[in-house]
Amino acid sequence: MANGFIWGFIACLSLLYAGMFWRVMREVTIHPPIRFNRQRREVAFVPTRGAAPIFVPWESVIACVSAGRTVTEYAVLPAFNLMFCLRQADTGNVLWINVPSGHLGAAIAEWEAIRVY
Structure with missing residues (x-):
């Protein structure tokens, strides 16, 4: 049970990081x-x-x-x-x-x- 919780927590952190990275990269490319x-x-x-x-x-x-x-x-x-x-x-x-x-x-x-x- 604890192992699934840890993997879920890692997956949530990874999605959060990927979303923040995508947002920053999009903001950089919007302005020439x-x-x-x-x-x-x-x-x-x-x-x-x-x-x-x-x-x-x-x-x-x-x-x-x-x-x-x-x-x-x-x-x-x-x-x-x-x-x-x-x-x-x-x-x-x-x-x-x-x-x-x-x-x-x-x-x-x-x-x-x-x-x-």
Whole structure:
């Protein structure tokens, strides 16, 4: 009897893990990546899957770091986001991209790595 319980527990954990893995992989593939092209000095992004890529000149990209706090009943947790603003020149559409970071130094370091690239 105990052996069947253990195998059932392992099967439930395996299904839970497989479901979480599938959900994360689906979330990653839903959003197309953003490309920073160093030679052409522009940023390419796709606003929705299947749409034509949009190219934004590197000089018109706005970057900032936002800092905030999440307050719970147990602790106050700092939250930092590296934010990119990509604006289309012809239509005026704006796309904000948030890159979460655990520390202010990590967000600034990521921006410096992209900027120096």
